[in-house]
Amino acid sequence: MRRTLGLALAMVLLASAAAAHADGRDVLEELGPCMAGAGLPADPECLAAFDVDGDGDVDLHDFAALQAGVDPVGACCFDNYSCEILTEAACLAAGGGGEWLGAGSECGQCTLVRIRAITFGGTGSTTIKHDCAYPPCSSYGTQQWLDANHDGDVLDAGDHDYPVAYARNSHVTLSGVQFWVSPSGTASGVQVRGYGPDGLTFTGTGNLSGSTLNVSGTLVSEGTLPNTVKYYPSFDIVWEVAFDGVNFVDGGTSSTRLYVTRSTPLGDCLESYFHISTQAADGLADEQPVIDAIWAEFADREVYNVDGERLGYYRGVLCASYCTYYSAPELVYYTTSQCGGWADLLRQCFRTQGLNSSVFVTAEPLTSALPLDCGSYPSSAAGFLVKNYTFNGWGTSCTAYPFSFNDPCGYYAAWPSPTCTDATGLPGQDNPNPASWFARHFIVKINMAYYDPSYGAGPFTGTQEQANMQWELGAMAGYFGRAEASSSRAGVRKDIAQTRETYFDQ
Incomplete structure (x- = not known):
């Protein structure tokens, strides 16, 4: 099928090129059957004869190069961040600071864009706190995602990836969205869009100054989070940017831990409470099923904090007085506790899901x-x-x-x-x-x-x-x-x- 489509397209182009290249008609007619299409192996004889740009296949780039008199074509990148596929000579003649990237290059290679920073917030959001033994514990920063050296990950010194939380059925609101762009320049009204999980999308515009593209205002998701408890170990947003408003280029991907709770969280809001309760009740919404699911996480006697450390009861001691940890914060931080810490942890997990009717007995x-x-x-x-x-x-x-x-x-x-x-x-x-x-x-x-x-x-x-x-x-x-x-x-x-x-x- 793809060979047939390639041949058909080649024949159309041949018809338009025949007058201008009558002396090369025989060569062009031979090229058509060689256009096997993406993903299909090319005939070695075809490659030898027609792979003008040397990229290992015979495609429209090669066809256009032959039409132009065997001059290869590639991406011509202009100062206003637009692009055309041209020969090198045509690119230099076009003005506008056109830079030709070489035979077979694509427009997506003109500009390198990387998402650099995002702040999550808005209605329905809750600030999560670090685990610590003795509250008040410090909150994670409000700029939850930062790729400081714009290398496409948040694994380096100066980078961070902080967790975020929303009540179910909420919109996700982003602000302070920032991209790094190369080459640097100046542009306004740059179109930005992002594609998140479960059909959530984000759109906005920004202004480029130097190598920094700042998106204006807030980006509120089109669509809401699920109407259930949900744990996203990696809430990925795939970003795209169009400097000309039409041709979108890859803007990188941001990935954030995101917890969706049944209701607005109560209590200390330590991350381990979100980690335990949200994973346990994932996909549930009604009160009793959420309670049952959280309890099941305790009933098997395998409970882990957000760092993956298993939590214990009087670990290593037979005298109760030798364990001096009594509370949920101490339990998730030191990983062991008396009974009071375990009762507190179960209550904190309920409260993190907005369930406030539990009591100590x-x-x-x-x-x-x-x-x-x-x-x-x-x-x-x-x-x-x-x-x-x-x-x-x-x-x-x-x-x-x-x-x-x-x-x-x-x-x-x-x-x-x-x-x-x-x-x-x-x-x-x-x-x-x-x-x-x-x-x-x-x-x-x-x-x-x-x-x-x-x-x-x-x-x-x-x-x-x-x-x-x-x-x-x-x-x-x-x-x-x-x-x-x-x-x-x-x-x-x-x-x-x-x-x-x-x-x-x-």
């Missing part, structure tokens, strides 16, 4: 359901043990807390041969046997369901008491208190299945 021993211990000043259980523990016969004289226990922190005096010992436990986030000896534990409640992100456990549903009982059955091994009046050694009693011995404070 404290789980503690239910004093009314547990007996007094055997200390000098008896009190109910001081705390609980999270599964798993091994019980090997009574070791204390305290019938209420009969199993002798040595706590991992050494707060209580040690027994020589404890009968309640730690075993590989209920796995936590990135930890098969985390710390498991606590006075209390923090979880999260949203939409009448309870979630324990430290262990990826839940949701627990029903009434508050029913959810409490579900959680307790899955987590509790026993409860500890003082086992002797005359010393500070600890004893443990086993959890009684189907008897609620803990409580949720809400």
Whole structure:
């Protein structure tokens, strides 16, 4: 088909050239069948006879060169950034500072244009902050994309590529759009257009001064972002520029991390919160499916911050006091935390998607359901043990807390041969046997369901008491208190299945 089209076009041109080149009619008639078309191999004899510009094929450039008397043609670039395909002689004679780029050259080679800078903003946008341990954390700069040395990437010193965020169904608004242009010059009313993902387009005009083309005002996308949560690891905009208003040349590509949230984000707005929650809920819009998708990211006990580091629960310690990180910012920055940090992180992920109804829930021993211990000043259980523990016969004289226990922190005096010992436990986030000896534990409640992100456990549903009982059955091994009046050694009693011995404070 392409050979046929090439031949047909050649014949048309032959007809118009016959009078002017009657003496070369035989050569031109032979050239027509050699125009195989793009992507098809050229006959070696054709190349030898007709590849005037030496570019490895026989095309209209060669045909035009033969028409002009075997003078090859190529791009003629003018000072006003326009271009024509001419012979070298015709280019020099045309005036206007015409520069001929050589046989077979194309107009797209006349001008080199590279996108240099972009600022994202407008209605629906949210400023993202760097991860840091102790807020307030610093915001990323407002000029989110900068290729300072205009080499086509943002990998060099002085370059940057900062993340941006928009609420779903928003227009993307750009300002401060700037290109680098070579050769330098002066031009006004330069047409600029960009093609983004999902059909978003941007159009505007700018003025060239020297090597800098500044686009005027703001460019608001034609079309909106999806009406769902969406994560773009690379929000690519392919840019084109037309100095003559007609012939567009490549302007390079900008690539930015872009997060589309369900609603306007709340809270600290650290990037890891966007990274975790937006990737998890990608493609969703309704509240409960978004909650479920975010929770699924925690339930598999594989959660990563924006730097790709896996987050852990009491990583490397069995004594809770040895981990001094309690909050979501500390967790995403230091990559480990107590239960409070994990509960905070789940809430921050919900809040980043505009969901503000989640609350902290404290789980503690239910004093009314547990007996007094055997200390000098008896009190109910001081705390609980999270599964798993091994019980090997009574070791204390305290019938209420009969199993002798040595706590991992050494707060209580040690027994020589404890009968309640730690075993590989209920796995936590990135930890098969985390710390498991606590006075209390923090979880999260949203939409009448309870979630324990430290262990990826839940949701627990029903009434508050029913959810409490579900959680307790899955987590509790026993409860500890003082086992002797005359010393500070600890004893443990086993959890009684189907008897609620803990409580949720809400």
